[in-house]
Amino acid sequence: MDIDAFGSELKERRIRSGSGVPCSYFTPVVNYMGSDPGLDYVPASSEGEAVAIAAGLVAGGRPAFALMQNSGLGNAVNPITSMLYIYQMPVVLLVSHRGEPGKPDEPQHERMGVITDELITLCGIEGYVFDETSFGRELDDVLARQVPAGWVFRKGRLTGGSVAAPITFEAETSAFALPPRRRHVPAMDRYDALQVIAPLLNAEADRPAVVATTGKLSRELYELDDQDHSKANRFYMVGSMGCAAGFGLGVARTRPGKVVVLDGDGALLMKLGTLATIGAAKSANLHHVVIDNAAHDSTGGQPTASPSVDFAAIALASGYRRADTVSTADELKQTLEAHLSEEGPTFLRVVVRTGGKAELGRPKLAPRDAYARFRDWLAETA
Ligand SMILES: Cc1ncc(C[n+]2csc(CCOP(=O)(O)OP(=O)(O)O)c2C)c(N)n1
Incomplete structure (x- = not known):
């Protein structure tokens, strides 16, 4: 054809x-x-x-x-x-x-x-x-x-079309300034961090679309303030580990409004290439937040490679406009507020200790209802 x-x-x-x-x-x-x-x-x-x-x-x-x-x-x-x-x-x-x-x-x-x-x-x-x-x-x-x-x-089913021009490019190295070297000692756990983040996701004006990664992060965020199913701007991913950022990038291309991706360090490492895709896409409305507990906490706290990886440096080197690392509640609030008021893509690594909310349940929203709720909210606020 x-x-x-x-x-x-x-x-x-x-x-x-x-x-x-x-x-x-x-x-x-x-x-x-x-x-x-x-x-x-x-x-x-x-x-x-x-x-x-x-x-x-x-x-x-x-x-x-x-x-x-x-x-x-x-x-x-x-x-x-x-x-x-x-x-x-x-x-x-x-x-x-x-x-x-x-x-x-x-x-x-x-x-x-x-x-x-x-x-x-x-x-x-x-x-x-x-x-x-x-x-x-x-x-x-x-x-x-x-x-x-x-x-x-099967082979040869699609034919014709123009031939793409050969790619000409120059590679720019060290096109970013690294923040000064410092140590970040965790002062919160994942649930503490979500309690700081959630109010910023609920702003009446300019409310962002929110995509939360699989595992306990989504379950905690749901329990925190969405048990009444009032947060239609949120999408909790079940499974699809590593896909929250790619999904958020897709959503961000369809609307001028902000999109916030809440990721985990294990999930980010699984699809680290997505940082490069987002950097190249230069999505001005995308804000990427990684709750980094150096573990696959949701499956029992097994270690990830996170402690030896400077995620913010990788984000900057991949083309994000701004990237920061924080560990205290005050720093988290101030920095995330700043990111949300700036052009993206921005990247925020939140260094936390392992663990989170005790006695955690599971969202009472069936996955297809959760998707329909989010899709309909995106359509209403397009
Ligand atoms: C493809 C795939 N591999 C493994 C799992 C099992 N799994 C679910 S959550 C999770 C840990 C995720 O770790 P992280 O993103 O760091 O978040 P945390 O649990 O630490 O909050 C794992 C390994 C999965 N759901 N999908």
Whole structure:
């Protein structure tokens, strides 16, 4: 299918946004997305991140695709099963089929080539083999039902389009000033920190969209002040560890209003590439806060690499406009207030000790209701 005809099929259904990690089969799609300023394509660091970004775009009211090679479908299985499936987010997955059985290809594609079609449906996602005569009809059908679905593209199905200009660039090193070296001794635990942060998320004027990472952080934030289900600006991620920032980036592209991502150090380390994606995207309305307890606290307090990592330095080196590290309640309040009043992307590392609220329950909002609440709030405040 010629790429312009394919692009028209997408445009007719308001799909003008997407994210992905390329496969040579999708070169026409990536070039096409770059050929028109009315189209929005976010190059992702990993396929799971691409799924999260597309899901954030969709939540914010922009139909979107995530494209990937089938080798990267393996990288995306958790976000597909824990996020797209659980919340029924209608992201359009475009998956290339390397290693198609019976066709010569490189050895690394052999096994994934055999399981690709089945893997999509095993993830609980409707799967189709791309056929240009039925694609439009299938898209209409899944979008009408608002369910996630994936199309597998055999070799050579998309053709034509302009050739992208070769990339010319200069690499700028040390383009940022590091804050002075200092030690940060934890003075709070995660729940203490959330008690300082939550009131800033509830501001009447300019209330931010909030995306909270999986695990006890989300559960504590819910128990803190959302048990009456009054905080429709919040989205608590279950599973999809590491995807809160990518999802927040997707949401941030759909609206002028602020988006606050509340992350964990384990989750951030799992998808550290997202810092580079956000830095490159220069999202002025994105504010990233990491509650860093140097542990996978939610699963029993097992250590992470955090103590030897200066996250704020990585954020600055990745293109964030501002990055700070704090450990006391006063510093946290003042610095977060400052970040929220400035252009992003900003990054705030909150150094805390392990532990948090005792006797923690689980949100009484079912995941699909939680997603609908957030999506509807984004639409009302767009
Ligand atoms: C892909 C994936 N791997 C592992 C888990 C299990 N898990 C849930 S929460 C969590 C720890 C998260 O650590 P961090 O982000 O630092 O937050 P904390 O629990 O310390 O607040 C882990 C490992 C998961 N949900 N998903």
